Amino acid sequence: MPVPPDTPDPHRDDPPSTAAERSVARALAVAPGPCRLGYVERMTGLPGPEVADVVATLTARGLVTDDGSGLTVGTALRDRLLRGLPRSLLGDLHRQAARLCADTDPGRAAAHLLQAVRATGEADPELVDQLATAGPVDPSTGADLLCAALARADAGNRSRWLLAAADLLVLAGRSTEALHLLSAELAADRAGGAERALLLGRLGAVHAAYRPSVALDQLRRARTGHPVGPDQRGWLLAVEASIACLVGHPDADGLLREAGRAQARHPSPLAGARLAVARATRAMSLGAVHTARDLLAVDPSRPAVRGEAAAVRAERIAVQLALGAYEDAATALEAAYDDLPAAAGPVLAALSCLRMLGVGELQEADAQARLALDRPAGPVTGEVRSALLAVRAEVAYRLGRPEAARALIEGTYRDPPWPDSVPYAPLRLVAAADPDPLRHRALIRSAAADVTRSARPVLLVAQHGPRLVQALLLLGDVRRANAVAGQLARVAERTPVPLWRGAAGHADALVRRDPAALRAAVRALRATGARPALADALLDLSRSPRVRVAEARTAGQEAAALYGRMGAVGDQERAERWAHRLDRTRRRPAPRPLGCGLDALTAREAGIAELLAAGATKQQVAGRLYLSFHTVDTHLRAIYAKLGIRSRLQLARLWDGRPRPTGTEPGPTVPARLSGPPDASPSAAPRSSRGAG
Secondary structure, eight states, X not given: OOOOTTSOOTTTTOOOOSHHHHHHHHHHHHOSSOBOHHHHHHHHOOOHHHHHHHHXXXXXXXXXXXXXXXXXEOHHHHHHHHHTSOHHHHHHHHHHHHHHHTTTOHHHHHHHHHHHHHHHSOOOHHHHHHHHTOTTSOHHXXXXXXXXXXXXXXXXXXXXXXXXXXXXXXXXXXXXXXXXXXXXXXXXXXXXXHHHHHHHHHHHHHHTTTOHHHHHHHHHXXXXXXXXXXXXXXXXXXXXXXXXXXXXXXXXXXXXXXXXXXXXXXXXXXXXXXXXXXXXXXXXXXXXXXXXXXXXOOOTTXXXXXXXXXXXXHHHHHHHHHTTOHHHHHHHHHHHHHHSOGGGHHHHHHHHHHHHHHHTOHHHHHHHHHHHHHSOSSOOOHHXXXXXXHHHHHHHHHTTXXXXXXXXXXXXXOOOOTTTTGGGHHHXXXXXXXXXXXXXXXXXXXXXXXXXXXXXXXXXXXXXXXXHHHHHHHTTOHHHHHHHHHHHHXXXXXXXXXXXXXXXXXXXXXXXXXXXXXXXXXXXXXXXXXXXXHHHHHHHHHHOTTSOHHHHHHHXXXXXXXXXXXXXXXXXXXXXXXXHHHHTOSSOOOOOOTTOSGGGOOHHHHHHHHHHHTTOOHHHHXXXXXXXXXXXXXXXXXXXHHHTOOSHHHHHHXXXXXXXXXXXXXXXXXXXXXXXXXXXXXXXXXXXXXXXX
């Protein structure tokens, strides 16, 4: 009697009962995703018609699902099928699946092989070599596969697999695990000096993003302390040279020459890619950006240079930013996000934020930097963190929130010694934006040292260079201001593009107080997309004491409008105040430097100025006010800068001629006993009555 069509199958939920059903179900259970019939045929060894009949039976009973993309088994059945299998049989199934998928789907094959190694502890060396470092295989999966295979590897494969695993862990953003793996192997000391040199070299390469001093030391020891093959020596030299070029080490050029000779004698794709990055980094440090672009003619998509692909792509984007090619940089960033592993996400985010900062997309830069810090897609190195925090701090300064910016800088920067300080250069540079540069005097001076050692720190954001010069001038440090302006001039000479003609001309005009140079800088910057740099130059042109009021008013109003379009409300308010001041008078305001004048003196500076104008020495002022001699000297430099003077005689004349409240007359000079002991009573050292400080 036939069964009615709506009658449920009484065997629907029964597990596979025949050998063919179990074989097909197991083949589907070990697969990490939907499978085609051909895969099942090869896994089971059954003829096609029989496999089709078994699949139809299992599908009718609800044990197998066919959604159009392939065949799958339910989670409950998968667990039941695999839970009772002997480990050796489970390992054989995964290994067989890996062999079947190796040519068509290396990613799935690597996942199968990893499960096989974990199940049995045994690895197929040939298959591990084929899959672990294959391009389509995720670096994290490849690293896990090699680490799992290390437990049963012979001496010939162990060293090679361990170094490859460390490289893949770094690519996957698991640098800490790579450090632990390499350090443990070094401590075990299983092999001779050559292997130890290779381990030290890999350790140095990993440390480069965190502690350049440690990296350079380890690479030097690896290169000089142990015998290595010519290929490995070339790679070690290229890595050491790249780090030395990045930090501005005095041995950088010598290392580059030695690495170039090693690469010429024994060419290696990986060492060649790293050497190209090193040479480009050196060219950037000299300000020769076009040369850096030409040196990066490396195809990062080749499997042989997979480990250097992220570095090559990131350096190319940095070159585009330094040339002012902001649209090209945006396109390259989008492509890099799609092509590179997720571990490169924070580096790309930092470059993207710097691009937005350079073109004036302030709110977008701040939002992306905040997101990259709060929810990073990969490891955030010191250099990346510094760049992201510097972006947020600069946006805060431009929004008129200096306290928020100071909290970001002072809460992060710890002032490590050189060369470990180099990754934190962005934070030191952004400190120059503070309206009170004395708060960050040490950071600003060390930023000047960075720039004179290497032009790279100021290349990615055009406004950083002129602003650093301005901060140094406000600190009274003319020597360092000239040095930074000279470095920017060399960049403009070696990279003759409008961006650097404008930035270098702006810096030079600040040092020489030359309005003609400022006008030329503004003209050059108009041809670029660097809106913040243009707005800053316009505001400085408006403040220049040798510019006519009408021209100054127009420049100030344009600067305010530019700041407003960027959302830089703090800078906009500052520019509008200056423009309104020009509107209220037919005559030019007093020709003093930016932000200067008696009203700009702090209470401490006014007190020191009063005593010095009265004839006291710096030592006497230090004793009177319980300050160190160096503190008084620093305040004196700031006073000179704000008042636009250069000598004590000018200070005394200016102080005597300042406006006083009605009825106030000049008093006597400070007596000689002002230099009495610090614990002297106030009556023993009367203050001058020349006016309120």
